[in-house]
Amino acid sequence: MPTFANSERIFQTAMQLLPGGVNSPVRAWGAVGLSPRVIARGEGARLYDVDGNSYLDYVGSWGPLILGHAHPRVVAAVQEAAARGTSFGAPTPGEVELAQVLLGAVPGLEMVRLVSSGTEACMSALRLARGATGRGRVIKFDGCYHGHADSFLVAAGSGVLTHAIPGSPGVPPEIAELTLSLPYNDLDAVARALKTYSGEVAAIFVEPVAGNMGVVPPKPGFLEGLRRLCDQEGVILVFDEVITGFRVAWGGAQSLYGIKPDLTCLGKIIGGGLPVGAYGGKRELMARMAPSGPVYQAGTLSGNPVAVAAGLATLETLVEPDSYDELEEKGAWLARELAAAAARQGAGVTINRVGSMLTVFCTKAPVTNLEEAKGSDLRQFQTFFQGMLAEGVYLPCSQFEAWFVSTAHRQEDLEYTVAAAERVWSRMAGK
Ligand code: KE4
Numbered sequence: 001m002p003t004f005a006n007s008e009r010i011f012q013t014a015m016q017l018l019p020g021g022v023n024s025p026v027r028a029w030g031a032v033g034l035s036p037r038v039i040a041r042g043e044g045a046r047l048y049d050v051d052g053n054s055y056l057d058y059v060g061s062w063g064p065l066i067l068g069h070a071h072p073r074v075v076a077a078v079q080e081a082a083a084r085g086t087s088f089g090a091p092t093p094g095e096v097e098l099a100q101v102l103l104g105a106v107p108g109l110e111m112v113r114l115v116s117s118g119t120e121a122c123m124s125a126l127r128l129a130r131g132a133t134g135r136g137r138v139i140k141f142d143g144c145y146h147g148h149a150d151s152f153l154v155a156a157g158s159g160v161l162t163h164a165i166p167g168s169p170g171v172p173p174e175i176a177e178l179t180l181s182l183p184y185n186d187l188d189a190v191a192r193a194l195k196t197y198s199g200e201v202a203a204i205f206v207e208p209v210a211g212n213m214g215v216v217p218p219k220p221g222f223l224e225g226l227r228r229l230c231d232q233e234g235v236i237l238v239f240d241e242v243i244t245g246f247r248v249a250w251g252g253a254q255s256l257y258g259i260k261p262d263l264t265c266l267g268k269i270i271g272g273g274l275p276v277g278a279y280g281g282k283r284e285l286m287a288r289m290a291p292s293g294p295v296y297q298a299g300t301l302s303g304n305p306v307a308v309a310a311g312l313a314t315l316e317t318l319v320e321p322d323s324y325d326e327l328e329e330k331g332a333w334l335a336r337e338l339a340a341a342a343a344r345q346g347a348g349v350t351i352n353r354v355g356s357m358l359t360v361f362c363t364k365a366p367v368t369n370l371e372e373a374k375g376s377d378l379r380q381f382q383t384f385f386q387g388m389l390a391e392g393v394y395l396p397c398s399q400f401e402a403w404f405v406s407t408a409h410r411q412e413d414l415e416y417t418v419a420a421a422e423r424v425w426s427r428m429a430g431k
Contacts, residue, residue, distance in 0.1 A: 006050040007038040014038075025159040026062075029397045031378070032385045036397070042069025044408040047394055055394035056413050060404040062396075063211075063243050064268040066327070066356070067317055068408020074272050074313045081309035087301055094312060095303035101315050102270065102278060105251050108239070108260045112280030113289060114303040118242035118267030119147025121277035122205065124289075124297040125263045126151055129203035129236040131295035132285055137197050139204040139235075141184040143213030143370030143400070146205050146240050146265070155181035157212030157370070157400055184210055184369045185218065187225040194233050203236040203263075204229075208253035211243040211402045213373040214359035215352040223259040230262070236285070242267035242277070243402070246315065248355040249324060256354075272314030274307035323407060327356035330405045330414060334358065337418040345425035356405040360384075373400060380428070387424030393417055 014021035020028045022036070029036040037049040045068050047057045060066065067074065081094070095114055103109045115121050126138060126149065138151055145158035153160060153168040154176050160168070167176060180197070182189040184206075194201060204226055210216040230237040239261035244253040246269040254260060263281035270276050280286055290296045301307075317323075335353040338360060342349045348364035361367045362380040381399040388395050393416075396403060405414075 002053045003051050004035075004037065004049070004053070008035060010038045010050060011035050026398060026401070031399070032382050032397045034386060034389070037394075044068040044070070045406055045410070045413050053392070055389070055392050056409075056417060057394045058403040058405070058417075059394060059396050059401075060406055061273055062268070062401070063247065063357075063404055064271060064273045066247060066269050066404070066406050067272070067314055068406040069273075071272075071314070071317065071408075073317050074310050077309040077313035078274070078306055081306045084305070086306050087304055089300065092303065092305045092308070094305050094308040098270070098276075098303075098308050098312050098315075101312065102266065102280065105255075105315075106241075106245065106264055106266070106280075107251055107255055108262070108264045108282075109280040110283040111286035112278050113286065113297070114308070115277040115279065115297070115299050116275040116301050116304070116307075117147065117277045118240075118265060119149055119277070120297075120299065121242065121265040121267055121279040122146040122152060122238075122240055123149035125238050125265050125279040125281075126203060126205070127297065128279070128285060128288060128295050129238065129263065132288055133202045133234065133236060135200055135202035136178050137180060137201045138178060139180045139182060139190065139193055139201055141206055141210070141370075142181050143184060143216070143373060144205070144207045144210055144240070145212035146207075147242075150175045151179050152205070154179040155370075157210070158398075183371065184213070184216060185222050186369070187222060187229070190226065190229055194229055194235065198233065201233065201235050203238050205238045205240055207243065208239045208241065208257060208259070209244050209248060209354045209357070211357060213370045213400050214361055214367065214376075215354060215357050215402045216367060216369065216373065217352060217354050218257065219368060223257050227259050227261075236263060237261045238263040238265065240265045243357065244354075245269060246318060247357060247404075250319060253354075269314060269318075270311045271307050272310035272312075274310040275301070275304070276307045276311050318407075324355070326407060327405060330409060330411075331356040331358060333411075334405060334414050334417065337414070338421055341418050341422035342425055345422060345431070346429050347425040357402045358405075359399075359402055362399065383428055384421075384424055387427060388420060391420035391424065393420050
């Protein structure tokens with residue numbers, strides 16, 4: 001019988017020292033009625049908690065670990081970089097190499113700035129858009145999450161949604177009022193908003209494949225329509241590819257769907273599990289960033305050489321041509337077989353997937369926006385989560401997050417996952 005005594009003990013201490021015992025809210029497992037497992041280490045597709053229990057991991061640190069945990073090339077790159085010094089606050093060869101890789105891969109990037117998180121990337125891109133247009137308003141979409149900068153904590157997804165936080169205290173109404181949050185996949189709503197606030201909107205931020213209300217793909221024509229409306233209205237189109245960048249394709253969702261944004265935000269995979277974010281786009285826009293232009297943004301550890309080494313090692317490993325074919329095949333197989341197992345057991349689920357990111361929604365209805373995602377049965381989700389954990393499968397602790405398949409997940413891991421899900425759904429059906 002597995003024990004969790006060390007997890008419990010450590011987490012009790014953490015609860016005294018850290019708000020909710022965590023350094024990021026979604027990790028607190030508030031939505032699944034359990035204390036979180038305290039993780040000792042990861043290797044490949046597996047996590048190991050401080051009591052020695054092992055789990056097949058579909059969180060992947062919320063997306064960065066597309067190669068799985070402790071990939072030898074990443075570990076070696078980090079060790080070599082750290083041995084040369086961890087930070088200089090000066091230009092380094094690695095940040096130039098990473099910028100070259102990003103510009104070579106992502107169609108919309110002509111120039112890029114490295115930062116230390118996706119939040120910083122999105123926050124800086126918004127300031128740039130406002131600085132470049134002289135406009136104050138921003139449009140986002142319900143259930144999309146662009147980090148925790150004030151302007152984005154309006155109808156946000158991820159932890160804000162998981163914990164049913166209506167926005168956040170501390171965001172002045174004068175700031176929140178500048179953010180318009182519209183239903184995802186609803187072009188008419190965007191057109192109406194741009195008409196109502198004509199000349200006032202600096203940018204539209206969109207997750208080109210939403211990952212923070214669970215996975216919700218763009219409807220055909222949605223991204224094209226945003227591009228057209230932004231061109232018509234002089235609005236800057238920002239693709240937040242913090243999740244989708246190098247996840248759904250080497251060139252991100254913008255290469256998958258063939259739509260070029262004006263600015264792109266990146267994070268997660270480009271740091272290989274260490275803190276790296278980036279924002280970039282048209283040269284004439286990025287040239288406005290200090291010191292070449294007047295829009296200010298800075299960071300002590302931006303482009304950190306150790307983090308950049310982890311990102312470069314990850315991207316150099318990923319670019320092998322078959323990586324994305326492999327991730328697509330694994331994602332498609334898993335989604336297809338989970339759906340078949342759910343049908344066999346009479347579990348009403350909808351599975352949305354793009355590449356190696358997917359969500360099993362506990363609803364039979366289609367999920368194309370936040371309202372439909374919120375139609376999921378959260379008690380059913382909690383029971384499924386707990387059942388899968390007991391089977392040794394570590395899923396995102398929220399209905400409104402994505403499962404991530406890595407190159408480290410082997411076919412037998414996927415087969416085990418489907419068999420475990422079928423056992424859990426069978427027990428849930430009282431069989
Ligand atoms: P970070 O500041 O957490 O590096 O990135 C913010 C961010 C921006 N844009 C998108 C599309 C994102 O998904 C995120 C962060 N994602 C969440 C989970 N989906 C991070 C997990 C957490 O908050 O602990």
